[in-house]
Amino acid sequence: MLVRLLYASRAVDEKTCDTVQLIMQQSRLHNPANGITGVLCHTDQVFMQVLEGGREAVNSLYAHILRDPRHKDVMLLDYEEITERRYAGWTMGQANMSKINPSILLKYSPLPVLDPHGMSGKMLLSLIDELMATASIVGRT
Template structure:
């Protein structure tokens, strides 16, 4: 059974670039052997991550993230069984969302800033889907 998990957190350290690189390096080493795909979106103030894969593998990884000292204020925004993956080609894509157009954010958020802690998981997934469909964000493997 495949599941998709969406969570948000805040970086525990101020050097977000180094933290993102560390998370991506660990993801690229760990995720393929565990059948996990997804995307890590970030700004200087927040991480948003979508994880897809088998239920046991995704749950175990999320448990690890909850204990990871690189994250604070971790909140589960959405968890669902899925028929197919959205990020099948990405062991872990990376998206810097600092430059997302505020008018797009206003369609899904109370304010024109990206703050997933004030958004529903469904709205955040809709925002990510729109940004990917319009090529406003492009990840890398």
């Protein structure tokens, strides 16, 4: 059974660039062997990540994320059983939201800043879909 999980968190320190690079490296090593795909969106203060894969693998990874000292204020925003993956092309895609056209964020948010803790999971998944459509997500399989 496939599931999709979306969560948000806040960065613990200000070295977000280093943290993002480490998360991406770990994802590319860990995810293929565990059948996990997804996208990490971030700013200097906020992480938002969608994970797809088998229920056990995704739940196990999320439990690890909850204990990860690089995150705080981890909030589950959406969790659902799915019939197919949306992000099958990425072991972990990446979008730096600081470099996104603010008008894209304004379609889904009251302000042109990423605040996933104050947005619905469905709206955030729509935002990620738009980022895919505008080729704003980078990464590799």
